[in-house]
Amino acid sequence: MTELTPIAQHIYRHLVKTLRMGTLSITYRELAEALSKKTPTHSRSSKLNAALTEVTKACRERALPAVTAAVWKAGARRPSDGYFPIAYPRLRSFETQLEAWREEHQRVVREAASLPASL
Numbered sequence: 001m002t003e004l005t006p007i008a009q010h011i012y013r014h015l016v017k018t019l020r021m022g023t024l025s026i027t028y029r030e031l032a033e034a035l036s037k038k039t040p041t042h043s044r045s046s047k048l049n050a051a052l053t054e055v056t057k058a059c060r061e062r063a064l065p066a067v068t069a070a071v072w073k074a075g076a077r078r079p080s081d082g083y084f085p086i087a088y089p090r091l092r093s094f095e096t097q098l099e100a101w102r103e104e105h106q107r108v109v110r111e112a113a114s115l116p117a118s119l
Contacts, residue, residue, distance in 0.1 A: 006044035015067040019112035065107040
């Protein structure tokens with residue numbers, strides 16, 4: 001299993017905690033602000049995007065739903081367009097990727113209590 005960078009570990013732990021509190025989603029900005037308490041982070045930084053990719057791939061390696069499905073673009077009620085090819089590289093159309101995300105988001109919310117606290 002791939003070992004996560006410290007920022008990716010922090011993202012995973014924060015998302016699991018957020019989901020367990022019953023929050024269905026968090027915006028990229030809210031996530032960046034939470035991370036900035038330890039490591040200065042901007043919601044559009046390549047560092048944040050790379051760490052989110054790491055978390056998505058780590059969840060896949062461990063047969064867990066990707067907790068990153070709960071990170072949404074403000075006002076869009078879904079992740080940004082860059083999320084979909086990373087999370088669903090084998091699905092060709094945006095429509096099928098969007099449907100896969102909806103199902104995964106439901107799974108993340110449903111299984112939040114049983115997700116490991118850290119990876």
